[in-house]
Amino acid sequence: MLGTYRLAEALKYRLDNLDSIINEKFEPVSEFISNIIFYSVQYGEAQIKLIVVWLFFAALFFSFYLKFVNIWGFKHSIDLISGKFKNRFSKSKGEVTHFQALTAALSGTVGLGNIAGVAVAISLGGPGATLWMIFAGFLAMAAKFVECSLGLKYRIFNSNGTVSGGPMYYLSRGLSEIGYAGLGKILAVFFAVAAVFGSFGGGNMFQANQSFKQLLIATGGEASILNGYGWLFGFFLAFIVGIVIIGGIKGIARVTEKVVPFMGGIYSLAALVIIFINYEMLPSALTSIFITAFTPEAGMGGILGVLIVGFQRATFSNEAGIGSAPIAYSAVKSNDHMSVGFVSLFEPFFDTIIICTMTALVIIISGVYDPSSGITGVELTSQAFKKDISWFPYILSLAVVLFAFSTIITWSYYGMKAWTYLVGNNIYAENFYKIIFCIFIVIGAASELDSVIHFSDAMIFAMAFPNVIGMYFLASGLKSDLYKYKKTFLNNN
Numbered sequence: 001m002l003g004t005y006r007l008a009e010a011l012k013y014r015l016d017n018l019d020s021i022i023n024e025k026f027e028p029v030s031e032f033i034s035n036i037i038f039y040s041v042q043y044g045e046a047q048i049k050l051i052v053v054w055l056f057f058a059a060l061f062f063s064f065y066l067k068f069v070n071i072w073g074f075k076h077s078i079d080l081i082s083g084k085f086k087n088r089f090s091k092s093k094g095e096v097t098h099f100q101a102l103t104a105a106l107s108g109t110v111g112l113g114n115i116a117g118v119a120v121a122i123s124l125g126g127p128g129a130t131l132w133m134i135f136a137g138f139l140a141m142a143a144k145f146v147e148c149s150l151g152l153k154y155r156i157f158n159s160n161g162t163v164s165g166g167p168m169y170y171l172s173r174g175l176s177e178i179g180y181a182g183l184g185k186i187l188a189v190f191f192a193v194a195a196v197f198g199s200f201g202g203g204n205m206f207q208a209n210q211s212f213k214q215l216l217i218a219t220g221g222e223a224s225i226l227n228g229y230g231w232l233f234g235f236f237l238a239f240i241v242g243i244v245i246i247g248g249i250k251g252i253a254r255v256t257e258k259v260v261p262f263m264g265g266i267y268s269l270a271a272l273v274i275i276f277i278n279y280e281m282l283p284s285a286l287t288s289i290f291i292t293a294f295t296p297e298a299g300m301g302g303i304l305g306v307l308i309v310g311f312q313r314a315t316f317s318n319e320a321g322i323g324s325a326p327i328a329y330s331a332v333k334s335n336d337h338m339s340v341g342f343v344s345l346f347e348p349f350f351d352t353i354i355i356c357t358m359t360a361l362v363i364i365i366s367g368v369y370d371p372s373s374g375i376t377g378v379e380l381t382s383q384a385f386k387k388d389i390s391w392f393p394y395i396l397s398l399a400v401v402l403f404a405f406s407t408i409i410t411w412s413y414y415g416m417k418a419w420t421y422l423v424g425n426n427i428y429a430e431n432f433y434k435i436i437f438c439i440f441i442v443i444g445a446a447s448e449l450d451s452v453i454h455f456s457d458a459m460i461f462a463m464a465f466p467n468v469i470g471m472y473f474l475a476s477g478l479k480s481d482l483y484k485y486k487k488t489f490l491n492n493n
Contacts, residue, residue: 030455037458051461052312055321058468059139062146065475066482070141070345077345085339094333095163098343100253101332103260105148105325105344107406108203108414109318109351110264115400117313118359119380122369125309127285128292130360132310133317137352140320141345146471149341149478150174151326152334158425162248165330166414167191167323167463168421171470178473187466191323192418194462199415201456204408204437205444208234211404212445218397234445237405238438245412245434249331252409259406263399264355270395271358274388278365285364317356318348322460323467327414338485412437 040047063070079085080098089098096104121129147167154173155165168188175184212233216224226233244251275282293306319325325347329340359381363369366384385392412434419433420426 030458033462034454034458037462048308049312051464052308052315054468055143055315055464056136056139056311058321058471059136059143062142062471062475063139066142066145066479068142069145069341069482070138073145073342073345074141074349077342080339080343081346089334089336089339092333092335093157093163095249095331096253096333098332098334098340100257101329101340102343102346103256104249104253104328104410104413105347106264106351107256107260107403108324108328108410109347110260110355110403114317114351114355114359115381115396115403117317118356119363119384121309121313122360122363123380125306126292127288127360127364127369128290128294128306129310129313130289130357130364131293132307133314133356133360134353136311136314137318137348137356140314140318140348140352143320143471144318144325144344144348145341146475146478147321147323147326147467148329148344149337149481150471150474151330152332152337152340153478153481155330160427162425163331164417164420164425166327166417167467167470168195168418169330170326170474171466174474174477175470178477180473184470187470189422191463191466192421194459195324195327195418196415196422198456198460198463199411199418200437200440201444202460203411203415203456204440205447205456207404207407207411208237208441208444209447211237211401214397214400218394231442231446234442237408237445238441240405241408241412241441242434242438244409245416245437249328249413252413253331255409256406259402263402263406264350266395267355267399268358270385270389270392271362274362274385275358275365277388281365281367282361285361288364289360314352314356318351319460320348321464321468321471323463324411324414324460327417328410336485336489338481341482408441 037051038049039051040049042048081102083097083099086097118130118133121133125132150170151165151167154170155163156169156173157163168191171188171191172181172184175181175187209230212226212230215233216226219226244255247254293310315321325344329344332340332343334340363380363384366387368380368383368387382393382396385396389395415437416430416433420429423429
C-alpha cells in the first residue's frame with residue numbers, strides 16, 4: 001500500500017512539474033539552435049541579429065532589382081484586391097480569391113508583433129525607431145512580391161483538386177529548371193522541416209499561451225475565474241480551430257477574410273480616435289519621430305542603434321523573406337503568377353507601415369512612453385490606449401485572442417503543406433498533422449514550455465535562409481516574367 005502511495009505521489013509530482021521537466025531536457029537543444037539562428041553582434045547598446053541583416057539586404061536588393069515595384073506597382077495591387085480584374089481570373093484554377101489569400105497571409109503576421117513589438121521598439125530605440133520601421137516595411141514589400149510570385153509560379157495541383165505551393169516547390173522545381181536540382185531538393189527539405197516545427201511553436205503554442213495570458217489579465221489575473229484553467233481554454237480553442245481547418249485553405253480563408261478586416265478595423269479606429277482626441281500633439285509627435293531617428297536620445301546606441309531596432313521589429317512583424325506567405329498565395333485563383341506578387345505588396349504596407357505606425361503614434365501622443373519606467377511590450381500599448389479609452393484593455397484582449405486564433409489557423413495550413421511535402425500528399429497525412437496540431441494548442445495554453453517555443457521561433461526564422469537563397473537564384477527569370485506582365489497586361493490597363 002505504501003509503495004502504491006509513493007508511486008502515485010511520484011506520478012503526481014512528475015505531472016505537476018511536466019513543464020519544467022520538458023524545459024530542462026529541451027533547453028540545451030533550444031539554446032544551441034537559437035544561438036545559431038539569432039546570432040548577433042553588439043553595437044553600442046543594440047544587438048544586430050544577422051538574420052535581420054540577411055532579410056534586410058534581400059529586401060533592399062529586390063527593391064532596386066525590380067526598380068522599386070513597391071512604388072509603381074502599388075496602385076495595381078489595390079486594383080487587384082478591390083476586384084477590378086476579377087473577370088480576368090474568374091475561370092482560373094485555384095481555391096481562393098486574391099483578397100482571401102491576402103487576409104490569410106495577413107492573419108499570420110498581424111498580431112502581437114504590431115501590438116507589443118512596436119512598444120518594444122520605442123522602448124529600446126525611442127520614437128525615432130518608428131521611422132526606420134516604416135522604411136524597412138517599405139523595402140519588405142519588394143521581398144514579399146518576389147517570394148509570393150514564385151509561390152504561384154511553381155505550385156502544383158493535387159489529384160483531389162487542392163493546391164500545394166510555397167518555397168518547398170519553387171526551391172525544388174525552380175532550381176531544378178536552372179540546373180541545381182540537388183541543391184534545390186536540400187533547401188526544400190530544410191525549409192519544410194523548419195516550417196513544420198515553426199508551426200507547432202511560434203505559429204501555435206505561443207499564440208495559444210499569450211492569448212490565454214491576456215484573457216487572464218483582463219479578467220482579474222490571479223483572482224480570475226479562469227486561473228488554472230489554461231487547459232480548458234486550450235480545448236475550446238483547439239475545438240474551434242479544428243472545425244475551421246477541416247475545410248483546408250477555403251475554410252481558413254472564409255474566416256480570415258472576416259476576422260482580419262474586423263479586428264484591423266476596430267484597432268485602427270481606436271488608434272485614430274486617440275490621435276484625433278490628441279490632435280494638437282500630432283505635430284510634435286511626428287517631429288519627435290523624425291528628429292530622434294537621426295539624433296537619438298542618450299543611451300539609444302546612436303543613429304545605427306535606433307535604425308537596427310526599427311529594422312528588427314519591422315522584420316519580425318511582416319516576415320517578408322521568411323517564406324510563409326507564399327504558401328497561402330499559392331492557392332489563389334489566378335492564371336498569372338505575377339498578379340499575386342502585386343497583391344502581396346499590400347501585406348507589409350498594411351502590417352508595418354499602417355498598423356505599426358498607428359500604434360507608435362498612440363504610444364508617443366499619449367505621453368505614457370518613459371524610458372526610465374521599465375514598462376514595455378503589450379503593457380505599454382495597453383496603457384497608451386487606456387489613457388483616453390478606459391475600456392480599451394478589454395478590446396485589446398479580444399484583439400489578441402482573435403489575432404492569435406487567425407494566426408493559428410493560418411499556420412496550421414503552412415505547417416500541413418510543409419508536412420505533406422515531406423511525407424506525401426494524402427488525406428491520412430493531412431488528418432494526422434491536424435490532430436497533432438490541435439493537441440499542441442492545448443499544451444501551449446496550459447504550459448510554460450519556454451524552451452520549446454524559443455526553438456520553434458528559431459525554426460520560423462531558419463526558413464529564411466533557404467528561402468532567400470532560392471529567391472536570389474530565381475530572380476532573373478521572375479524579372480523577365482514581370483517585364484512580360486507589364487507589356488501584355490499592365491500597359492493595356
